[in-house]
Amino acid sequence: MFTIGEFARLGRVSVRMLRHYDVLGLLRPARVDRFTGYRYYEAEQLPRLNRLIALKDLGLSLRQVGEVLEEKVGPEHLHGMLRLRRAQLEAQVADDMARLARVEARLRLIETEGAMPADVVIKSVPAVRLAELSATADGFESDKIGSVIQPLYKDLCERVEAAGLVFTGPAIAYYEPVAEGVRVHAGVQVNLEKGRTYDFEVVDLPAVEQAATVIHQGNMDHVDVSYQHLARWIEDSGHRGSGVAREVYLQYGEGDPATWITEIQEAVTRAV
Template identity: 75%
Template sequence: MFSIGDFARLGRVSVRMLRHYDALGLLRPARVDPHTGYRYYEAGQLSRLNRIIALKNLGLTLEQVGRVLEEKVGPEELHGMLRLRRAELEAQVAADLARLAEVEARLRMIETEGVMSIDVVVKSVPGVRLAELSGIAESFESDRIGAVIRPLYAELGRRIARAGLTPTGPGVAYYEPVAEGVRVHAGLQVNLEPGVSHDFDVVDLPAIEQAATVIHRGPMDTVGATYQLLATWIEENGYRGTGVAREVYLAYGEGDPAGWVTEIQEPVTRPA
């Protein structure tokens, strides 16, 4: 048998915790010295201790843990419950990291207010033919858009290659508000005749007579600040937006994200 201190060390828990489990009836000592009151445990009780800790980590209260233990949950079922909890925790961590990235992006936007300047070029943009796939994002938040557009581009690349085609220019993305959120269009420039059936859409984006364009450098999770600076420039220079902006990925997806280059094209007009 093991003293309560040794059993706590072997079970990687505290003595205080073992005393608490004893008081609740979750894990009684194998023997209690009637004269000293010292608690002693057997090695076989480590199995029950492991189950108590595992069930606690699943988010169960100690009262619920006691009920589950009375039902004698087997190792396989317990393992399945732990796998499910692990998946839930991983999803929670991923969501928290995405929120942290969004907070950092907002902080950068606030820090650059009235400080950063951008070089905006107003120019005409020629029409372009795209092979594209689209999907729905919950909102315009960078992490929501990214979660949709990345798999769209991966799948579009596979389908274009399967069709024996090669992109003729950089990727072009654009976004449309819809009732469900945002429709994300992921396109690659291609040279093909209309009317031929493919497992992707073929879209002709019209020419833009006047577009306020700016170069964004870096990953797209920081593009919000560039969009806001562009919006300020448009307003201060007497323009107004007239359509859906396009993102042209001039250098994107390879190497250090700090070196990625995207051109934002915002259709504008200057009222008379």
């Protein structure tokens, strides 16, 4: 037999909790000394303690734990319950991390308020032909765009490689608001052959006579800052933006993300 302290150590719980479980009738000692009141436990009680703790971690109240224990839940059933709870907790953690990322992104935007907009260059942009795949995202939030555009580019690059084509310039993405959310277009410049059909779209982006452009450095998690700086510059300089921007990935996806370079381009006209 084990003293309550020894049993607490074996079960990785506190002595106080064992006393509490005793009072509630969830885990009675195997023997209580009638003179000293000392509690003693047996090794065969460890499985019940393990189940008790596992059910408690599932989010059940101690009353519910007692009811389940009395039903003598088997290991397989308990494993299933724990796996389900683990999946729920993992999903909750993922949601919390995404929410934290959004909060941090907003904090960065707030911290840059009042700062001088980033260097913006007005230039012409030539027409370009792209191999393209597209899909719809729920919104413009970075995580929603990222969850759509990343699989698109992976799929597109695999199709380009299967077609025996080679890249001839940087990848270009652009976005269009639609009723369902945002239409995400993932494009790459490749040596397309005339008269040949492909399992992706071939899209011609028109030339832009005047585009306000800004360089964004780093991954796209922080691109909102660059977009808002560009919008402020367009307004402050007396221009009107088209509302549709292109992202040209000049150096992206390899090496240190801090060194990645994306040019954001938005067609502009002089405000009347």
